[in-house]
Amino acid sequence: MSTTGIPHSSHWGAFRADPTADGVRVRAHPDDPAPSALLRNVAVAATPTARVLRPHVRRGWWEDGPGPDERRGRDEFLPVEWDELLDRVAGEYARVLGEHGPRAVYAGSYGWASAGRFHHSQSQLHRFSHCLGGAVRSTWTYSHNVGEVLMPRVVGSQEPLISPTAWTSVEAATDLVIALGGLPAKNSEVASGGITRHEVAGRLRSARARGAEFVLVSPLRDDLAAELDADWFAVVPGSDAALLLAMCHVLLTDGSFDAGFLERFTAGSEEFLASLRGADDGVEKTPEWAEPLTGIAAGRIRDLARRAVRGRTMITVSWSVARTRFGEQPLWAAVALAAMIGQIGLPGGGFGHGYASTGGVGKRAGTYPLPTFPQFADPLRVRIPVARIADALLHPGEPYEVDGRHETYPHLRLVHWAGGNPFHHHQDLQRLQRAFRAAETIVVHEPFWTSTARHADVVFAATTTLEREDVGAARYDDRLIAMGRVHEPLGEARDDYEVLSGLAHRLGAGERFTEGRTAGEWVEHLYEEWRTGPAARAGITAPPHAEFLAAGEFRLPPEPREKVMFASFRADPDRFPLRTPSGRIELHSETIAGFGYDDCPGHPVWLAPEEQPDEEFPLRLVANNPATRLHSQLDHGATSQAGKVAGREPVRMHARDAAARGLADGQVVVLRSRRGSCLGGLVVSDAVREGVVQMSTGSWFDPVAGAAAGVTCGYGNVNVLTRDVGSSRLSQACTGQHATVQVSAFEGVPPRVTIFDQPA
Known part of the structure; x- marks a missing residue:
């Protein structure tokens, strides 16, 4: 790796970063044959734009106490001191655990916030909750449930x-x-x-x-x-x-x-x-x-x-x-x-x-563990399918079926979210708003003022990955990256570990959670534990931590011989049965x-989706992953912003469909479904099947700009249009890929996008 700049890594590539007066300059790893354009988004994370620079609370929760609240998502926020807020949140944890037990707490997280092995938000939050008797957690993923x-x-x-x-x-x-x-x-x-x-x-x-x-x-x-x-x-x-x-x-x-x-x-x-x-x-x-x-x-x-x-x-x-x-x-x-x-x-x-x-997928996968922050055993072991969080908040105590089991939604009173953005991943965002308003307390760790932060009661100002040290590693990659701190935390931001340590100490679990180590000491400990344990047992001679830091990375052994799925089974199904x-x-x-599921019988069949095009919503929507960012991360970054059309998320449509509606390329349009509406910037394209429109997920949800335009979202979050229903009773998985919609011209002057502004 290049010896200049600070080594770092992201889910879209390893890089070196140089702090500058305007933020950071990012250079892709020299061994990468096709670096991702998403690296151009990174620089904006080092600026104050859209950042949560100090801890905040929602006024209604701070003054009136916990409870379901229709003001959530509309209320103003108050900046507060760290110690005062940590005391208050620890007290709320003690109340909920004392009155209702750990089944009333949801430790929500999704691990995309950092590529680091220690600062993995999901691991941090789960370890914290396990120190307190556990919490309800999600199982499976939105991606491939x-x-x-x-x-x-x-x-x-x-x-x-x-x-x-x-x-x-x-x-x-x-x-x-x-x-x-x-x-x-x-x-x-x-x-x-x-x-x-x-x-x-x-x-x-x-x-x-x-x-x-x-x-x-x-x-x-x-x-x-x-x-x-x-x-x-x-x-x-x-x-x-x-x-x-x-x-x-x-x-x-x-x-x-x-x-x-x-x-x-x-x-x-x-x-x-x-x-x-x-x-x-x-x-x-x-x-x-x-x-x-x-x-x-x-x-x-x-x-x-x-x-x-x-x-x-x-x-x-x-x-x-x-x-x-x-x-x-x-x-x-x-x-x-x-x-x-x-x-x-x-x-x-x-x-x-x-x-x-x-x-x-399809690359090497090491057979040895990577450095991992231990989470302890979960004493509660209660899970809900990840895509059913709104159901759980809206319908506590109601039964549901999944994978042959009869389950009941727990009554979730305290929701603690770190490292994820449900207002990106989830569907039918107006329904998700109602679900968030049904909780008693919502606590989030956020570097940015996303809609998840704006629908919370407590917003802990979190650092970005650029403000932390860590070890970057993936089971499909051949490098360990010594992720250096590129710049100091902006404002009063703290990492998840420091926030959770503060809460754990107040709740009597500080020593168990921290084991007496700082974040930096944990990073070194995890690396050395891996180097002398799993790596050594696998015959890998890794350098001591200080040498690893000096080199900036460590190259793992070459990928194993060609992997062919089920080869042993094919060779001898009796000896190697599935x-x-x-x-x-x-x-x-x-x-x-x-x-006995009529929505997933015992062998593959054709089942027609209930929602079909009709006179009101005649077009089929494909809501796929974006090309200009990872999920919703850094939507205000250079690559993501360069992909916008008329300041909104692009929506692609076949030329004949556009002509039938009198629409032109580059025009601001309104997309409507049975669940909501949003603005978008039209791209006329013959790469889209006639009768289909395509709009990517990940634009930040902007209901303020939407209200000014008479729509649900004024910026282009496609999940205001999609349906929040499980794929079947077998998996209860996300079904956010498709919907039926209508597209029409937006009349008037499009409202200014407000989601990157500081909230009131």
Whole structure:
């Protein structure tokens, strides 16, 4: 690594930073073949823009005490002293724990705030809550909740998510890649914990140069790079399962499926194949049946199925395809199609879930632990699905079902959030506002005045990653980065550890939480504990901490030999069975069938989403991840702001749809759904299927500018439009990828965006 500048890391790349009079100057890691443009967002974090510079409280909570409050999100904030606020919050913790117990506390967090191993907000908050008897926590992720629940039921583990067949295998052996949801370069720029080398685009180019062919199944043509010359199947959003089932039907009726593979390696194939013939509903799942559902001609579907069995085929399903209503079905159907092709366990063949959804999927994964801040055992062990937080706040005590269990939502009175922004991740933001107003106390750690901060009662002024020292590491990367402090904390900001230490001491748990160490001492301790423990046992000779700091990084051993998912299982399924009831891939699961879920039966089926285009909302919305930032992070950064259109989040629409509404490129438009409305800047594009509009998530929620415009959000947060309902009773996962909307011109002068201003 370059010896000038301060080494640091982010989820979108390692870099060196130089403090300047205007903030910081960032240079990508010299070994990175394709650095991310998201690095240009980093500089704004070192400026006071939108920063929480000292701790604040909401006036109503400070003066009137805790309780549900309709003023939350509208009230003014008061700056207060750290000790006074820590005393008050510790007292609120003592009240809630004393009167209601730990089931009344929600330790909410999402670990994207920092790429560091110590300053990982989720770990910090969970350790703190475990010192106090526990708290209710979330389980699974907004990104791939469906796969986290479904894959263990179908293939016995989360291996397709965590460690699928390596890119090197695809690059060398695959003849045909069928990419449902695409392989978008923008998503592959990011990896949790950091990414030193961005390699996905290069791997894909290499595969194409060797002769691999690509098929893109997506309503968005640029979900796969143009240089790959993909065959574009501009599918109707949400119809992927119908396409896959029709392809399975072709192989069945042609007799070209691998019957031997199904017999030896799968369970329930008889039930699944019978369903293709119409055993469930009397309808054969032919390409002609699928054509009106998918918008893809029957002949093209039939041809694609036949192409899939001519050579080595990899079927990849992006996380986004499953982030929909009944999202279990396309993922399960892709497994079934791969099984019928019979190449699961072969180099470059089979299926994967999430290739290019992040830059880490398909890369090396060390078999040894990384430096990790210990969290202690959770004494409470109460979890709710991550995407059901609004349900829990709005409906305490109500029953729900998930993954075969009958559960009850706890009555959450104190919500403590660090390192995440639910007003980005969650859907139907007006409903989330109502949910936040139902709590008694909401405490957040925030560097910026996001809408999460503005809907809280207590806002602890948090440092950014640039203001901390840490060890950057990711299980998919080959470097440990000595993350140096780039600049001193702005204003009175403190890191999560210092805030939680202050609370823990006031609540009698300080010694257990801190073990007598400062943050800097913890960082050194975690590194040395790793160096002399897991690293040494794995045969890795890492330098002492002082030498690590001087070098700025430590390079881990080369990636292991080529990884092929389920290779051992294919070689000997009796000796290496899967962790399913049958030990095989379950094309029909008796377990899931036994749950009796009509929204997720025992084998993959086609289930039409309840929300369909109509006269009022005739367009299908695709709400995908942004290309100009990670989630909502640093939306006021240079790259993110350069991507805005007319000062708003871009919304893309086909030229014929725009012409039918009298809309022009660059115009400010209004998007409306059954749940809310927002402004956007129009981009007319032939890369979007007709009848579809695309708008990325992550613009900060600005209800103030929205009120001035007569809409829910005046800046372009697409999650005011999306639906807050679980994918099914099996996974209860996020369904924020799709909605139905109408788009019209905004009349008048667009209001000024206010979300980056300091609040009243």
